[in-house]
Amino acid sequence: MLGSIWQYVYTSFLRYWLKWLVRQATGTCELQRICSGCKPGATRTARAEYSLQSSKNKVLRGALETSKDGLEKCVDQIMKEKNIKPQKDPLFKGSLHVCLLQITGYSSLYSSVEDLRKEVFSSDNPEHEAMLLKLWDLLMPTVELESRVTKQWGDIGFQGDDPKTDFRGMGLLGLINLVFFSENYSAEARQVLSHANHPKLGYSYAIVGINLTEMAYSLLKSGALKPHFYNSVQGAPELRDFHQLYCYLAYEFDRFWVAEEPESIMHFNQYRERFHSLVRARLQEPDVSLALTVASR
Template sequence: MLGCIWQYFYSSFLRFWLKWFLRHITGKCELQRICAGYKQGALRTSQIGKNCNKIIILTLLRFEEDVVDCVAQIMRHKNISEQKDPMFKVNLQQCLLQISGYNTLFAAVEDLRKEVFDSENEDHEKICGDLLMPSEKLESRITKQWGNIGFQGDDPKTDFRGMGMLGLVNLNNCGCAFQCRYSYAIVGINLTEMAYSLLRSGALKTHFYNTVAGKPEMQNFHQLYCYLAYEFNKFWVDEEPESIMEFNTYREKFHDKVKVYLQEPEVALILKLDAKN
């Protein structure tokens, strides 16, 4: 109860006067103090996201050129001189690019996830046939050969239902991370779902803010997926489960482990391969 009263008092009265006091003492607004006081990355961008007017972010940050206009509007509204604080414009623009870019990336990932695998689509079939099984010629479109790389049935299209083309494109980009350990197709699609859920929840903001200076792109998401694929493979081997039937249990353990990593403000989930790999 006392905590709620304090939170209300702070948010309603104390915070306003504290900001007013600091503005007059330092000659800088809160956004300037954040840009100057936090180093580039998730610490700075997260604070900017918390303190920027949400209406401005939602209405203006749709395309890169709007970020430039948004920063100009903020500087006019806050009466910030570019001559007196030349780095503010650069730093704020980078933060807003990251914030808007994350939202744009999620929209692109969502569109790919919703794209249904179509066996009548030659491009889809090429990715699935030629690139997932480059060294083996398919006997027919529907064949038990698909089970050799971990699909559940004779037709892979049924396994892509939850993640759509996103699951297939991720497998195409990083299938090799599984191949020396176990049949990887269904495991890979499950890891796509993990990466997607982390992106949707906002948990990946720290990673992308720390590793991408501007707007994260689809390729950055695929790289994050490859990290998950490679690290899960190591995790699986280290844990030594009795059989693939325990996959769901170990998947959740790994998911929880990644979520703990992502709570670190300077986290960067970068794939680092051993020389032998």
């Protein structure tokens, strides 16, 4: 209760006057101090984002919803509003522009990921079908698929004879992530598949992969992935960056699963939550970057 009262008093009254006093003392606004005092990355961009969100100025708050094409003009407007002279602070404009690219790019990335998640896999769509067959060829290059509907799909971890039913939760996003990992990290994907087919420690490769897509999606939606993207992408994160994050999760989950040696697949949810907690803990680190340590093809 007291914490909520203090937060209200601070954000509504004290923060404004503290900012005013510091500006009088330093001759710089809060955004200038953030951009000059923090190195590029999550700390600087997150602090800039909070400053813009908390501002009473409509121009500053509106910057968070600006399109990529309008960012340069938006930065100029902010500099005008805060009376920031380029001659006195020549690095400010570029620094704030990068922060806004990352902030607005994250929102744009979420929209793109959400569109793929909502796109239903359709057997009538030739592109969808080609992608599914490509997944088989990437993971099982020496084994010919007998037919489109076959029990062979179980060899790469699908539940039934027709994989289309397994994409209901994550839509096309789940398939795209599986293909991206298999295409860009072929040796690693096949290694993970071999672990998944282990007689004792095995798990359903494709189903777990779709489950990890859901984990990546939920982390993105909650904003938990902001530190990772703000540190690893010096600009607007794109779909490829999200797929790369999935590759990290797929590879690291396999390492985690093998190291833990679960008694059976029946304990999957328990170990999945433990892995999820480890990832969220890593995302609390200021310099976090969840990059796969092997080189992509």
